[in-house]
Amino acid sequence: MRVYFCTPASQTRESVGVELRFSSKNRMHVPRTIRRLLLGFAVVLVVCLAAYLRFHHAKPVLEVAYAGNKQVVLWDSSAEIREVLATLKYGERLDVLDHFQQEAKVRTTSGMVGWVTDSDLLSVDLWQKMRDLEALAASSPVEAHGSTRVISNLHVGPGRESPRLRQLAKGIPVEMFQRQAVDVPVAATTQTAAHSEDADTAAPPAVKKEDWWLVRAYMADDSTVTGWLLGRFVDLDVPPPLPDYASSAGIRIAAWFELNRVSDAQGGARSQYLVVGTKGPEGQACDFKQVRVFTWGKQKDRYETAFVASDLCGKLPVKISRLAGASGDPGFSFQDLSSGKAEERVYQMHQTVVRRVRQPGGAPEKGKRPHG
Numbered sequence: 227m228r229v230y231f232c233t234p235a236s237q238t239r240e241s242v243g244v245e246l247r248f249s250s251k252n253r254m255h256v257p258r259t260i261r262r263l264l265l266g267f268a269v270v271l272v273v274c275l276a277a278y279l280r281f282h283h284a285k286p287v288l289e290v291a292y293a294g295n296k297q298v299v300l301w302d303s304s305a306e307i308r309e310v311l312a313t314l315k316y317g318e319r320l321d322v323l324d325h326f327q328q329e330a331k332v333r334t335t336s337g338m339v340g341w342v343t344d345s346d347l348l349s350v351d352l353w354q355k356m357r358d359l360e361a362l363a364a365s366s367p368v369e370a371h372g373s374t375r376v377i378s379n380l381h382v383g384p385g386r387e388s389p390r391l392r393q394l395a396k397g398i399p400v401e402m403f404q405r406q407a408v409d410v411p412v413a414a415t416t417q418t419a420a421h422s423e424d425a426d427t428a429a430p431p432a433v434k435k436e437d438w439w440l441v442r443a444y445m446a447d448d449s450t451v452t453g454w455l456l457g458r459f460v461d462l463d464v465p466p467p468l469p470d471y472a473s474s475a476g477i478r479i480a481a482w483f484e485l486n487r488v489s490d491a492q493g494g495a496r497s498q499y500l501v502v503g504t505k506g507p508e509g510q511a512c513d514f515k516q517v518r519v520f521t522w523g524k525q526k527d528r529y530e531t532a533f534v535a536s537d538l539c540g541k542l543p544v545k546i547s548r549l550a551g552a553s554g555d556p557g558f559s560f561q562d563l564s565s566g567k568a569e570e571r572v573y574q575m576h577q578t579v580v581r582r583v584r585q586p587g588g589a590p591e592k593g594k595r596p597h598g
Contacts, residue, residue, distance in 0.1 A: 286323075287322065287323065287333075288322045289322045290320070290321060290350050291320050291322050291330070291332070291349055291350070292318065292319055292320065292347065292348045292350075293314040293316055293317060293318040293320065293342075293346065293347070293348075294316070294345075294346055294347055294348035294352075294391070294392060295316060295346050295392065295393065296315075296316050296392075296445070296447070297313050297314070297315070297316075298313070298315075298316075298318075298342055298343075298346040298347075299313060299314075299343075300334070300338065300340035300341070300342055301341045301342070302340055302341070303341060304326050304327070304329040304331070304341045308341075311338060311340045312334070312338060314334065314342070316392070316449070317353075318334065318335070319335055320332040320334060320342075320347070322347070325344070326341075328343060328345070329341045329342070330342055330343075348391065352382055352389055352391065355382050356382065356451070356453065359382070359452040359453055360442075360450075360452040362403075362440070362452075363403050363440060363441075363442050366403040366404065366543065367403070368401045368402065369402050369403060369480075369481040369542050369543055369544065370401075370402040370462055370479075370480070370481045370482065371399070371402070371462070372399075372400055372402060372460040372461050372462040372463050373397050373398060373399050373400060373460070373461055373463065374394050374395070374396055374397060374398045374400065374443075374455075374459055374461075375396070375459050375461045376396055377394065377395060377396055378393070378398075378455055378456065378459040379392075379394070379455075380392045380393070380394055380443065380451060380453035380454070381438075381453055381454045381455070382453060382454070383454055384406040384440075384454045385408045385411075385438065386410075386411055386456075387411060388454065391451065391453045392451050392453070394443055394455075395446075398443050398444065398445065398446075399443070399444045400442065400444070400455065401441060401442045401444075402439045402440070402441050402460070402481075403439070403442070404439065404440040404542060404543075405437055405438070405439050405440075405457065405513050405542060406438050406439075406440075406454075407435045407436070407437060407438075407508075407509045407511060408435060408436060408438050408509075409433055409434070409435055410434040410435065410509075435508070435509025435510075436457070436458070436508055436509050437457030437508040437509060438454050438456060438457060439454065439455055439456075439457050440452070440453075441454070441460070443455075457508060458508065462479060464479055464482060465482075465497070467529060468482060468499060468501055468520065468529075471501075471518075471520060471529065471531070472501060472518075475518070476505055477501070477503040477504070477505060477516060477518070478503050478504055478505065478506075478508075479502075479503040480502050480503050480504060480513055480514045480542070481501075481502050481503075481513075481544060482499055482500065482501045482502070483499065483544060483546050483558070484497045484498070484499060485497075485498045485499060485500050485519070485546065485556040485575060486554075486555075486556050486575075488521075488522050490522060490527065491524050491527060496522040498519070498520065498522060499520045500517065500544070500546075500558055501517075501518045501519075501520065502514035502516070502518075502540060502544060502560075503515075503516055503518075504516065511539070512538070512540060512541070512563065513541050513542045514540040514542075515536065515537070515538050515539065515540065516534065516536045516538065517534070517535040517536075517538065517540070518533065518535075519531070519533040519534075519575065519580050520532065521578040523578075530578075532578045532579070532580060533573075533575075533579075533580035535571075535573075537564065538562050538564055538571075539562060539563040540560050540561070540562055541560065541561040541562075541563060541568075543560070544558055544559070545559050545560065546558050547559070549574070555574060555575055556575050557572065557574040557575060557583075558572075558573050559571060
């Protein structure tokens with residue numbers, strides 16, 4: 227490399243300048259072919275980028291769903307060997323992007339994309355039906371309290387074949403609102419009788435029914451969920467000693483209510499109860515067939531049966547009322563279908579005496595006050 231210092235002839239002494247010129251004989255020479263290839267590659271890259279930006283769109287959403295279990299695992303793929311991306315909470319909204327076998331590709335509200343099991347999703351239709359059930363429960367009086375006896379499935383409607391909303395663990399507290407008798411699905415094994423030699427003469431099997439209840443479940447995370455639950459999966463929280471009294475009378479309790487409170491001999495408060503129940507197996511057309519009122523007897527220092535009404539076909543709900551005034555005597559009413567049509571039965575209680583408030587055109591009184 228050479229360096230030249232030149233002074234132009236036109237410069238004067240007053241304006242002295244110095245010009246530097248660099249010259250190199252060892253310049254890097256890039257072949258023309260490579261330059262053309264690099265230029266062509268740059269052009270292709272720009273075209274591809276423009277096409278991607280022009281024609282690429284996010285994968286369309288097939289449907290909207292909601293996380294349908296307490297904890298839904300979001301996986302990074304649908305393969306057998308995979309990793310957990312996140313754990314979704316019950317009710318979290320998801321965009322369904324694809325389906326593969328029993329898996330669904332979803333996108334969360336935060337933009338995370340992964341795979342979940344189809345059975346862990348609730349459709350928009352089921353989600354709305356669950357909201358409707360919550361509104362129905364909110365407008366209905368509570369008829370009983372209990373807790374799940376075993377791991378149980380909560381359904382969108384009464385019946386085993388109704389879609390499942392959520393699985394409840396054992397010991398989950400529930401409030402109970404409505405009862406409905408539903409046919410038990412006939413097992414496939416019972417169908418073989420139709421192909422036997424005696425199929426023409428054999429009597430068809432009797433249709434069995436079971437009780438389903440509309441309940442509101444209180445979950446461990448302080449959330450609530452409403453749906454239909456098989457009645458025998460619930461242990462009722464009946465206050466003592468009512469279960470013993472009901473058992474001795476052969477009654478299966480359906481609901482119970484506190485009418486009022488009185489003082490015992492020691493000055494403590496004792497609740498007085500209304501109990502409704504039935505005899506025989508579950509799945510009956512009537513919600514209850516008998517009404518009993520248990521009051522506290524100060525002299526014997528124990529509960530006594532103050533009133534019994536039987537041969538009813540009562541329908542829930544049972545409504546509890548209070549008379550205006552200082553006494554505030556309790557009363558109760560319900561619909562009775564024993565005559566073949568709905569009839570309102572109204573009862574009023576004063577101290578330990580329960581009397582029916584007659585309605586115009588009502589049926590004769592069937593209740594009685596036990597003695598002794």
